[in-house]
Amino acid sequence: MSEIPHGAPVAAIRIEGARKVYTVFPRAQRVAVDDVTLEVPQGAIHGLLGPNGAGKTTTLKMLLGLVRPAAGTFMVLGLDSRTRAGRAQLGFLPEQPYFPPQLTARQAMRLYARLSGVPEREIAARTTELLDRVGLEGRASTQLSAFSRGMLQRLGIAQAIVSRPKVVVLDEPASGLDPLGQRDVRNLMLQLRDEGATVLLSSHQLSEAEAVCDRVSIMSRGRVAAEGPIADLLSVAGRTTIRVGGLQALPQAVWGRAADVVQQGDLISFSVEDADVRAAIDGVYDAGGAVVEVEPKCESLEDYFTRMLADEKGEVA
Ligand SMILES: Nc1ncnc2c1ncn2[C@@H]1O[C@H](COP(=O)(O)OP(=O)(O)OP(=O)(O)O)[C@@H](O)[C@H]1O
Ligand SMILES: [Mg+2]
Numbered sequence: 001m002s003e004i005p006h007g008a009p010v011a012a013i014r015i016e017g018a019r020k021v022y023t024v025f026p027r028a029q030r031v032a033v034d035d036v037t038l039e040v041p042q043g044a045i046h047g048l049l050g051p052n053g054a055g056k057t058t059t060l061k062m063l064l065g066l067v068r069p070a071a072g073t074f075m076v077l078g079l080d081s082r083t084r085a086g087r088a089q090l091g092f093l094p095e096q097p098y099f100p101p102q103l104t105a106r107q108a109m110r111l112y113a114r115l116s117g118v119p120e121r122e123i124a125a126r127t128t129e130l131l132d133r134v135g136l137e138g139r140a141s142t143q144l145s146a147f148s149r150g151m152l153q154r155l156g157i158a159q160a161i162v163s164r165p166k167v168v169v170l171d172e173p174a175s176g177l178d179p180l181g182q183r184d185v186r187n188l189m190l191q192l193r194d195e196g197a198t199v200l201l202s203s204h205q206l207s208e209a210e211a212v213c214d215r216v217s218i219m220s221r222g223r224v225a226a227e228g229p230i231a232d233l234l235s236v237a238g239r240t241t242i243r244v245g246g247l248q249a250l251p252q253a254v255w256g257r258a259a260d261v262v263q264q265g266d267l268i269s270f271s272v273e274d275a276d277v278r279a280a281i282d283g284v285y286d287a288g289g290a291v292v293e294v295e296p297k298c299e300s301l302e303d304y305f306t307r308m309l310a311d312e313k314g315e316v317a
Contacts, residue, residue, distance in 0.1 A: 009041070009042055010078040011039045011040060011042070011075070011077075011078075012040050013040040013063070013075070013076055014039045014040075015037060015063060015075075016037050016073045017036075017072045018033050018069055018074065019036075019071040031222055032058045033069075034223050036222070036224055040200055040215075041198075042196075043193060043197075043198060044199075045193050046201075046215055047208075047212075047215070047217070047230070049203060049216050049218045049219065049301065050218055050305075051305050051309065054219040054220055056202040057095050057171055060202060063081050063200075064081070064087070065082040065087055076089045077166060088163075089166050091160040091161050091165035093159070093170040093171055097152060097155070099144045099155060100144070101144050101145035102143065103143070104140065104142060104143055104144070105131060105141070105144065106127055106140040108155065109130060109155070109158060110123055112159045112162050113162050116162055117163060118162060118163060130158040134155070134188070135181070136151065136155060139151060150176045150178060153176045153177055153181070154177075154184075157173060166196070166197055167199075167200070168198070169201075170200070173203075174203065186208060186211050189212045190212060206302075209230055209301075210230055210231075214229070216228070216230050218308075220309075234299045234301065234304060235296050236271075236299055239259075239274065240271060240277050241260070241269060241295055241296070241297045242271070242293070242294050243291075243292045243294075244291050245266050245268075246266070246290045247268060250270065250284075251283050251287035253279070254270075254280050254287075257273070257276045257279065257280055258272055259271050259272070260297075267292065277294065281294070
């Protein structure tokens with residue numbers, strides 16, 4: 001583990017005061033990222049969440065040295081990430097990976113291995129290992145012009161980790177993948193973490209972020225609107241969600257206290273004030289039903305974004 005002089009482990013990623021202003025035709029200025037700060041400890045998986053246009057990709061590209069910032073510091077393992085030495089610590093999956101279409105998957109991987117400095121004698125084995133790891137082992141000899149969107153995405157992920165980087169930055173890794181592919185990518189991120197790597201990903205998907213991220217930063221209009229473990233950010237203080245089975249409808253005694261009632265097949269879910277949990281559970285059993293699950297109420301990420309965007313519109317008005 002890299003150390004700074006006083007002994008505390010250096011952060012894998014530290015972005016401080018990042019700012020980017022794009023000039024858009026003809027002369028307007030658009031602040032895409034405004035004073036973004038985030039720190040990811042070594043060995044963590046950190047999510048950047050936020051609606052379209054929030055500034056996720058721009059933030060990642062500034063870290064990678066692909067977009068010139070107006071201000072900010074960008075560090076990877078204690079090195080300026082925009083220098084050659086810093087950049088060498090990073091693997092990157094861009095939002096829209098592009099590959100030369102005339103190459104086969106194996107040729108492309110060999111090319112990227114060579115470009116990222118993998119020793120010549122290791123390239124063949126590394127290529128095979130990576131194509132296997134992203135589920136493309138049967139497609140090694142296929143020309144990329146014949147690859148589907150999801151297959152290109154898988155190749156992009158293989159390319160991002162070809163040099164065994166200590167820090168992996170993935171811009172929407174689940175994009176274009178079928179459910180099995182999404183699960184594979186989640187598992188891959190967890191494996192990378194187990195191997196000691198640090199992962200920073202951007203995502204729109206609550207399920208992906210919940211399944212893998214230790215913490216998330218939620219971006220909105222170029223700023224970090226909230227930061228922390230996802231469960232804490234989305235929990236709704238004072239309310240509990242209860243799921244029950246074996247009932248056609250909620251009994252009157254429960255109905256009176258319940259909100260957010262949703263019936264799906266044999267299951268009914270609803271929320272109550274924390275103080276009403278016991279009464280609601282008793283009411284369900286008295287009516288012959290069964291309690292399947294009781295958990296603190298969490299807002300969905302969709303609801304969170306909707307509320308966030310509504311608040312912003314309120315601010316502007
Ligand atoms: N090359 C560019 N020129 C001008 N404006 C840009 C450029 N790239 C991004 N922007 C603007 O910067 C803002 C942030 O865009 P960015 O791509 O970082 O968002 P994002 O959070 O990654 O969105 P998405 O979820 O859609 O990928 C948006 O308002 C966008 O229009
Ligand atoms: Mg983006």
